[in-house]
Amino acid sequence: MDVPTPPDRKVSATDRAYIMLALRIAGSFGIAIAAPVVVLALAGKWLDARYSTAPRFLIAGFVLAAAFSAALVWQRAQEFGREFEDIEKRPKN
Secondary structure (H helix, E strand, C coil): CCCCCCCCCCCCHHHHHHHHHHHHHHHHHHHHHHHHHHHHHHHHHHHHHHHCCCCHHHHHHHHHHHHHHHHHHHHHHHHHHHHHHHHHHCCCC
């Protein structure tokens, strides 16, 4: 059984820029959300074990991670928004 192949389609430079920007956004936002949660949750768990205060520091770590992640995502969204506008201004191919 022959599998049909898709027709050859060339991707324009503008489309390629959009794709690369989307991949960078996904990776950047993922790291901006996951890294603070992991680091601050582990730190909170360690502090709770050290001072027998479970789950106070763990919860504080999650709250700080949420605030820090929100600030990072906001900052990066502004940067990516400017980059998107730069792509929009490029001449279309």
